[in-house]
Amino acid sequence: MTTIYKASAAPPAPRRTRHAIFRLSIVFLVLGLLAYSWYGTETSLGRLVDSGPRMAAFLDRMFPPDLTWNSVEPRPFAPPLRLAGQAVIITLQISILGTALGMVAALGLGFLASENLTPHWVHHPIKVFLALLRSIPVILLALLFVMAVGFGALPGVLALAIHSIGMLGKLFGEECEGVETGVWEAMDSAGANWFQKVRYAIWPQVAAQIYSLTLFRLEMNLRDSAVLGLVGVAGLGLWIENYRRAFDYPSVATLVIVTMLVVLVVDQVSFHIRRRLR
Amino acid sequence: MIRIEYLEVRYGRKPPALSIERIEIGRGERVAVIGPSGAGKSTLLRTLKGYVRLSQGKAEVMGVNLATAPRRQRRRIHRRIALIYQQFHLARRLSVLQNVLCGRLGLTSRWRSLLGVFTKEDRRVAWSAICEVGLQDQVHQRADTLSGGEQQRVAVARALAQQPEIVLADEPVSSLDPAWAEDVLELIAEVQAHHHVTLLMSLHQPHLARRFAERIIGLRDGRVVFDGPPAGLTEDRLEEIYRGDEIRRLNGATRPRSGKSRSA
Known part of the structure; x- marks a missing residue:
């Protein structure tokens, strides 16, 4: 039934901003917060300018990056390029395994966390649980796992997996909440159980997006895993930290460049795959 | 196959969405349910499928009383009842x-x-x-x-x-254009006869019901106001079912309706 609305003589007046004072106070609040943080962190232009020479000296010490293969003088560690291959591989392995473990667990939890697929006494606690997992920064998780299981790759895998569960579980759940549910009922009407309904009514609708989100998580996990070396997880980060402690700044520079290259390559590959998935 | 006695379905405190004294449908019958929007056609089908809780009375489907049967029994007949939707799903x-x-x-x-x-x-x-x-x-x-x-x-x-033993079709052709609608109804009728299943379909257009059903149940405000063969569905009876605003549809005027979608 279509109703025909007659145009009134004049267009309605724009909505009056009744809350001008409210808006203004928000602006002041934000400005105040900025100022508070500025002074709290002792950020000052003077100090930034003063540390200019120090930064220059630091960069100078890093330059040129150490690209030697055979070094003649004795040094605590082998030349960075010799280690780089191994380090890149272990970093990639940590992030791939961490992401995969996280994805598998997040799949199950994601479906359970979806408001349209489970009763509230299921999805509520699971949402809280996922939020808890997310609330611990990766580096803290890695620190805890290093203490729990020792140095090496394993604490990195576990840290990334736990964090990925929290992030992916939430995203998967939200993805499922956006699907068309008629087909869910149709499957139910055919006598399908919960798992079958998820498999045939939900999964086809969300699979592409889930793969895409997982790849995106892989990119982020790769960057994170490079940092985890600081707390003793094997990989690129660990070697950067080792060279730094030995004051071998040119080698640090080399590995930073290697890290950037690896991340860029993985980003590009993932980007192209994800574009295909859409 | 289907037997309803003094069934009442209520949502909240509003007047009952369904209030049926008696309907009995035998095996292999081909029944159309007609009535204006909101008359309770969908509710009736969904009740028989077990998606709507009975407030009062009895609805027996394949010998299982939906109001009192344990979950396992209801589950068992659940999969013998197929549902066809307006939006296909x-x-x-x-x-x-x-x-x-x-x-x-x-x-x-x-x-x-x-x-x-x-x-x-x-x-x-x-x-x-x-x-x-x-x-x-x-x-x-x-x-x-x-x-x-x-x-x-x-x-x-x-x-x-x-x-299935029972097929429930909830406005199966309301989102199709008229040519396709007849085509699909023909198919449904054919399949029904071939498999000798019990068919209960809600239809929005009385002329389609007349053509494709052997028995028509007219609902209005959740009550049965007509139950009989198409031949008995005279203009007067139609008038009684639709009354007023929906008269236009009697001449077979079809119009795409926006889908009612309800999730279980």
């Missing part, structure tokens, strides 16, 4: 065959089906259902590439794959 990214196989989910091995594995029997039943609705050539096509009429045919095949 197909898995749009799956192929015709996969969609029809979904009709087997309640009958096949639960865990193997999760891996996408169906038995020979499942595939045989699905294929014969696809042949019956005439979609052999589109069997591997994705469901969302089909026209509306073809999609409803897939839904009919899915219902058949369920090997």
Whole structure:
């Protein structure tokens, strides 16, 4: 039934901003917060300018990056390029395994966390649980796992997996909440159980997006895993930290460049795959 | 097959959505439910499917009283009742065959089906259902590439794959244009006769009900105001069912309706 609305003589007046004072106070609040943080962190232009020479000296010490293969003088560690291959591989392995473990667990939890697929006494606690997992920064998780299981790759895998569960579980759940549910009922009407309904009514609708989100998580996990070396997880980060402690700044520079290259390559590959998935 | 006595369904404190003294439907009957929007057609079908809780009275489907039977018994008849929807509700990214196989989910091995594995029997039943609705050539096509009429045919095949004893069709042709609507109804009627299933379909247009049903139940405000063969559905009786605002539809005027979608 279509109703025909007659145009009134004049267009309605724009909505009056009744809350001008409210808006203004928000602006002041934000400005105040900025100022508070500025002074709290002792950020000052003077100090930034003063540390200019120090930064220059630091960069100078890093330059040129150490690209030697055979070094003649004795040094605590082998030349960075010799280690780089191994380090890149272990970093990639940590992030791939961490992401995969996280994805598998997040799949199950994601479906359970979806408001349209489970009763509230299921999805509520699971949402809280996922939020808890997310609330611990990766580096803290890695620190805890290093203490729990020792140095090496394993604490990195576990840290990334736990964090990925929290992030992916939430995203998967939200993805499922956006699907068309008629087909869910149709499957139910055919006598399908919960798992079958998820498999045939939900999964086809969300699979592409889930793969895409997982790849995106892989990119982020790769960057994170490079940092985890600081707390003793094997990989690129660990070697950067080792060279730094030995004051071998040119080698640090080399590995930073290697890290950037690896991340860029993985980003590009993932980007192209994800574009295909859409 | 279906037996309703003093059934009442209420949502909240509003007047009952359904208040039926008595309906009895035997095996193999082909019944159309007609009535204006909001008369309770959908509610009646969904009640029989077990999706709506009875407030009062008795609804016996295949010998199981929906009001009192334990969950397991209701579950058992649940899969023998197929539902066909106005909006088809197909898995749009799956192929015709996969969609029809979904009709087997309640009958096949639960865990193997999760891996996408169906038995020979499942595939045989699905294929014969696809042949019956005439979609052999589109069997591997994705469901969302089909026209509306073809999609409803897939839904009919899915219902058949369920090997149901009762088929409930909730406005199966309301989102199709008139030519496709008759085509799909013809198919449903054919399939119903061939498998001798009990068919209960809600229809928005009385002229379609007259043509495709052997018995018509007219609902108004949740009450049965007509129950009999099409021949008995005179203009007067129609007037009584529709009264006033919906008179225009009596002449067969069709108009696409926006879908009522309710999730279980």
